[in-house]
Amino acid sequence: MEDDSEYDAVSRRKALQIGSALGAASMAGCLGMFGGDGGQNAEIPELSTFRGSGALAEGRPAPGGTSIEELPDLSGELSLYIGGGEGGIYYEFVNMLQEIYPDFEVYPNDDSSASLAQTIVEEVDSGAAQADVFWSIDASSLGFVADNDAYEPLSDEAVGSVANDQFVGDDNAWAGVAGRARAVPYNTEELSESDIPDTVQEFPGTDALQGTMGWAPTYGAFKSFVTAMRLIQGEDATRQWLVDMRDAGTERYGNEYAVSQNVANGSLAAGFANHYYAMRVKNQQPDAPIDLAFTEGDAGALVNVAGALKVQGTQRGDLVDNFVRHLLSAEAQEYFTTVSFAYPMIEGVDPVGGLPSIADLNPPEIDLAELSDLEPTLELMEDAGVSG
Numbered sequence: 001m002e003d004d005s006e007y008d009a010v011s012r013r014k015a016l017q018i019g020s021a022l023g024a025a026s027m028a029g030c031l032g033m034f035g036g037d038g039g040q041n042a043e044i045p046e047l048s049t050f051r052g053s054g055a056l057a058e059g060r061p062a063p064g065g066t067s068i069e070e071l072p073d074l075s076g077e078l079s080l081y082i083g084g085g086e087g088g089i090y091y092e093f094v095n096m097l098q099e100i101y102p103d104f105e106v107y108p109n110d111d112s113s114a115s116l117a118q119t120i121v122e123e124v125d126s127g128a129a130q131a132d133v134f135w136s137i138d139a140s141s142l143g144f145v146a147d148n149d150a151y152e153p154l155s156d157e158a159v160g161s162v163a164n165d166q167f168v169g170d171d172n173a174w175a176g177v178a179g180r181a182r183a184v185p186y187n188t189e190e191l192s193e194s195d196i197p198d199t200v201q202e203f204p205g206t207d208a209l210q211g212t213m214g215w216a217p218t219y220g221a222f223k224s225f226v227t228a229m230r231l232i233q234g235e236d237a238t239r240q241w242l243v244d245m246r247d248a249g250t251e252r253y254g255n256e257y258a259v260s261q262n263v264a265n266g267s268l269a270a271g272f273a274n275h276y277y278a279m280r281v282k283n284q285q286p287d288a289p290i291d292l293a294f295t296e297g298d299a300g301a302l303v304n305v306a307g308a309l310k311v312q313g314t315q316r317g318d319l320v321d322n323f324v325r326h327l328l329s330a331e332a333q334e335y336f337t338t339v340s341f342a343y344p345m346i347e348g349v350d351p352v353g354g355l356p357s358i359a360d361l362n363p364p365e366i367d368l369a370e371l372s373d374l375e376p377t378l379e380l381m382e383d384a385g386v387s388g
Helices: 005-028 087-100 113-125 139-147 200-205 220-233 235-247 256-264 275-284 317-327 330-339 368-372 375-383
Strands: 076-083 104-111 133-136 174-187 213-215 290-293 303-311
Touching (some): 076 087, 076 113, 076 317, 087 104, 087 317, 087 330, 113 133, 133 139, 133 317, 139 174, 139 303, 139 368, 174 220, 174 275, 174 317, 174 330, 220 368, 220 375, 235 375, 256 290, 275 290, 303 317
Parallel strands (some): 076 133
Antiparallel strands (some): 133 303, 174 303
16 A cells, blocks of 8 residues: 555554554453464454554454464564555554564565565575565565566465455465555535446546546556556557546646545545545544445456565475465454555455445456556656656
């Protein structure tokens, strides 16, 4: 997910509060969230420790899936390369795992996912790989590492709980652990869901949307969206769409959280953004007049993922597999879903705020790893006068 410094600071504070609560719960020796001992030495905190706060986290059912209690203990040292943006929230979950398992220690290296992917490939090529596991905020960086044969397949057991095969790389190269869907936030006092076309290609010709929309072309998620459109529709159609939307008066913002905020306050009628930005607004302002529409089967319906990959040459392959299983546990998925408002990757965990499940969305059939081919997209956006 993308970097939003204002929200990220708030999220990091919340995550630190959760981490502190977990430490206190561990010292108090609280029981596991489902009451079983799992045959382990680890003390698993109560479910509330893994759950975010606010309107969207209230009244949720207990998550399904495999509990941490049912997994083998994490033990040993792990070198983790973790991407920026939501990586701050994700790393707080790693800290929670280290609290649960005193014999487990993680040595992190954080940078942008794209930079870390390049570093991993260079290190593997030189025979001096430093990372055991790569946790990227997007599938394109995972695809770059996989395409350069700098990975080792995850075990079938590690990826087995991912509900959708689209979110597992070929040859088990990587596993998605948190999802984000492209969406159209709209102001419910200005528009109804029926005003939003079923495909983004129809947007430039829709009268109700002329001069009322916002986008964030510099944002990584927007560039992935345009890349997906280029792969599906071709360069000419994508360039023309960008020109038409620009000419229709689409207003430019620095990030997609700002787009969603301006939709909520009525400055915009609608916009283009990842789904979770509207969820952030709703969590802070439950009565805000903002809702989400989703297009069908096109780039506007893209679902991208943060995910984990085992780096070639690691001597800790079994530990990496177990670590990934923990990222796909019921507790982890509830954490990612209620703290960063991501889409869960496993069955039995509901998305927040009444969002449709991924199974109810209609994303395009596209290899997410191909989103790493970004250079032609940047050139196309430049040609269209919508530079990123």
